[in-house]
Amino acid sequence: MASPPAVSDHHTARSAALIAGGGGVAAALVVLGLIGNPVVAGAFLATGLVVAGTLVAIRRLFPATRGKPAEPDWSVARALASASPDAVAITDRAGRLICANDRYEELFAGFPTPPGLPIDDNGVDRLSGAGRAAWRDGTAQVERLLARGTPLAAFVERAGQAEDLLVWRFRGAEGLDMAASVEGLIVGPTGDRLGSAGIMTVLIGPEGRIRSANRVFRARAMGQDDGAASGRDFARFLITDDHGQVRFEREGLNGVPLRVLQIPFLEGDDAPMLVALLDEEANVATPAIGGNATAHVRSLVSLMPFGMALVDRDGRFIQMNDAFARAAQVDPHAPPLYPGDLLVREDKGVVADAIRRFANGATHSTDLAVRLKDHPDEPVALSIAGARGLGEAAVLLSLKDNGEETRLKREVAQATKMQAVGQLAGGVAHDFNNILTAIIGHCDLMLMRHTPGDSDYDDIQQIRANSNRAASLTRQLLAFSRQQTLRPQVLQLPDVISEVSNLLKRLLGETVTLTVKHGRSLGAVRADPGQLEQVVVNLAVNARDAMMAKGGGGILSIQTKGVSAAQVRHMGNDILPIADYVALEIADTGTGIPPEILPKIFEPFFTTKEVGKGTGLGLSTVYGIVKQSGGYIFADNNKGGAGTTFTIFLPVHTATAAPEPVRPPVVVKEKASDLWGTGTILLVEDEDMVRAIAERALVRQGYTVLTAEHGEAALEVLARNDRPDLLISDVMMPIMDGPTMVRKARERYPDLPILFMSGYAEETLRKSIDLDNVQFLAKPFSVQQLAEAARTVLASK
Structure with a gap:
């Protein structure tokens, strides 16, 4: 279908051509009437026709582009949204609904615009916050929404070529869906079938109130199977006698004892609990609905969303559900014969004894931390409880995979x-x-x-x-302890790699190929370029040694790339905070790092090299430099064991204000010059040997030196003597440290110059010492360096 602007332009072009042609005919007639020359009149007529034809041709070859731009074709987006099992909607910057799929219409009874949806009370506010977060960070999500009785989780993502759209996806929330499914099973036919086997089931909320119960429970606890149990306090239906046996309060102490099994099928303190109640005696009459008890029990086990298995009195598996098989990492169609077949040798005896004890009538339950033979380094939690009234099943096993918790x-x-x-x-x-x-x-x-x-x-x-x-x-x-002196600068990481590339080629040798690749639009980072070069060199040398140990050369790849906050969030790393980073990847094709050694590689003095070929401080230095620069470093073996990749994440520097320049140290190199000086120096140092050597060095240079072993002694020396020309002090001292002593000294002499000596990082000390006109001298220092420092400070007064 043609758009209105094109039709208007066509009519305009035709009108212009008619006017031009008509003008040519009129001009020809006028000329013919005035001068009577048909040749000249014909020339005017031809000119008008040519102009008209030219206008038509130009308009056809170059159609006008004026008018409103064509609306985007959303048919593809609607087709993709319709193919998704989730409820999907797309909104623009103005908050208008662009399109949505059928699942969205079905879920929300129409096409309301997010976040104004028919959901629970505070859901709209949480969804609005997620929308703002998605505009800012790229993605956001909201868990546990309730829309017209349906539990949902919402995922919001910024999209579009100009990033001017939001995609809203709604899917069933796993935990709420599971709770709702169990609730429906209990009150439905499945609950009736369980009741026919003598199994009373109740779903209890975190506050202890009943959410649903099957007919047998309602009949026993309330006296009528159609009674309203929802919202009632579960504990009020039960009593306990002197022997600890549980009975229904309605039946009294003469009633049939009950066995109560708590089944935590969801994690979290606010998750509901499934409770099964069984009669301790088999002669209790229950409303018969028909069916085989064992078959119903197996159906219940297979429906459970958590790992559950049944074991007979001889300790053999009767049944395990899919969740148990996944946690145990076995084939559910070919399960092992005994639970001990899943475990390492050391844990088999403990589990076998526990199963035997519960099969013989032990009460309550127990939890054991066991190790699967396929993954002996990651313990899992095994819950064991006795089972009565479940046919041939005597013991109930529940397996929880806590590998993620163990890793954390x-x-x-x-x-x-x-x-x-x-x-x-x-x-x-x-x-x-x-x-x-x-x-x-x-x-x-x-x-x-x-x-x-x-x-x-x-x-x-x-x-x-x-x-x-x-x-x-x-x-x-x-460097490892993050206490060295750094000279941070705002820089681009590719510039640092370029500076060190020539050195790397010489270090790697001819058998190792170096490849460098840089990402686009990398943010600036704030770090010490010299220390970053040391990081790259240390990692490259280790990679070279690993490739040589494998036999021959290999490839060392260095890559820089930007990592956005949204990408960090998708990574799901528990250590890396969500922020924008510049990543540096250094990968080799060497031997890789054995898994048992990988957690120890950054520890000082840990090395796998031969004696005399490594101090064990290379990677610990790398670790310290990266951490002191505010970054993070991770080491992972490549897939297939072909080498190792070290990934360094440095936060993108956002310049809120011009950084205060870090003053260079007092002494940068030794000079063979005349260092003779005059004046009085107060030297404060708690280490006798350092104080003695410093005093001798300064006296040899012509200074008068007063000494003190700590801050309080220095204040006493100041009180007994005239104002010194310079105060040289250690930072960390007993009784009174250097900065505290200097503050008190400057109350008396505000312009007293200070030279601090310390083995800690100058940058760290400057952050903790809020004093002006202070210089630093790093330990260890030579006699000449001390003399140069003293002379430089005195000369700058």
Whole structure:
């Protein structure tokens, strides 16, 4: 069908052609009447006809595009929505309903526009919030909605080429559907068949009130099978005698004892509970409806949505439902003979004893943590209860797969251990830095008394070199414990990879192929570029060693890509917070990491390399740098065991304000210059050996040095003496730490310059120390570095 604007343009073009042609005829007649020359008149007529033809041709070749744009064709979207089993609707930015499928019309009795749907009281508010969240984050969902008695879960997703549409999907909520299904089974014919076998069933809400009960229960508990039990307190129908036996309150203490079986078929504190009541004696008359008891019991077991199995008095399986088979990871059509056949050897005896005890009449129930032989590292929960009145079945088994819970506990335990080890590593590194400061300082003082060629000069140089090597190890420990000094910058991750690519090619050798791929529209990250280069180099070297160990070379792939908050939400990672990230993937084709070693690879001093070929600090340093940069790192073996992939997630930096530049350290390199100075310096250090070497170094440079072993002693020295020119202090000290002492000292001398010495990270200390005009000197330091630092601070006054 043609659109109205095209018809209008066609008429306009035809009118213009008629006017042009008519104008040409009129001009020809006028010329012929005035001058009487038919040749000139014919020329005017031909010109008019040519103009008219040209206008028609132009309009046909170039049709006008004015007018309203054509409406989108939603037929494809409607066809796709109709093919979905879910109720689907699409709305635009203005909140208008674009289209919906038949399931949507059936569910909501028409085409109401989301979120204004006929749902429970607070459902509209929750659905509105999900819509706002989907516009913001891309996706959102709402659990446990109730629409006209139907339990639902809603999923909202932003869509469209311009991301100007919302797709609303509604499907049955699993837990509510299951509860509703069980409720319907109890009050329907299935409940009557169970009643004919002497099984009374009740569905109880989390508050202890009855939601539904079958006819036999209503007849026994209320005296009439058509009584209204819904909403009544379940406990009020039962009494307990002195021996702990349960009876109906209506029948009194002379009534038939009952066996009460609680069946938690849904997880959660607010989930309903299915209760089955059986007579302890077999001569209780129940309303007979006909049928075989054993067949009904098996039907009930097969209908249960949780793992359940029946075992006879000899300990053999009679029946297991599909949920039990899935949890046990066995074929339901070819089940094992005994429950012990599912378990590891150590757990078989315990389970067999429990089954034997309950088969012989033990009451109550028990829960056991057992290990399946196919997955011995992931315990599962096995519930065992005695069963009476169920025909040949004597024991009821219920199996719950808690592998996910076990995995989460293992990850939390690993994270806690890593944090504790990090704190220990940081403390060890700090104390070790004090020792190295004293060793390096004494070496420097001895070198001042020796010249190259002396017998002791080379030995002193060797001691000093080994001390510097030990200092690099402490820096790695500080990196792991996230206490090293970082110089973060706002940068693009591909730029860092480009800077280090040439170095990687030399490190990997000719047998390893390096491939680099960058994603589009990557956000900026805030990190220390030098430390990120160290991360890439460490991971690349480990990958090279793994590929060499496999025999020959391989491929090292480095890839960067953006990961949106919506993608993180779909990943379902319990550790990674929902935010926008830039991901760095480093994958190799090496030997992979054994599963039993994978949780330990980031621990300090853990290595699988030969003795002397690794310190075990490479990956722990990587872990510390990534965590201190606010990121996350994960290691996974590739499918098929072909290598390992390390994935680093760094949060996208959002510049809310210009970051305060981090001042460089006082000393960046040693200089062979005249470091002589004058003035009085107050030196505060709790370590005697560090205080002694620092005092000697400063005195040799011409300074007058006052010393104190902690903050309180330093304040006493200040009170007894005149104002010093410089205060040099350790940060962490007993009795009174350095920052507290400096605040009190500046109450008396506000402009007193301060030089802090510490083995911890400067950036961390600056965040915790809110003081102006403060400089830092990292431990361990040499005599010359201390002298340069003191002179630089005094010169900047």
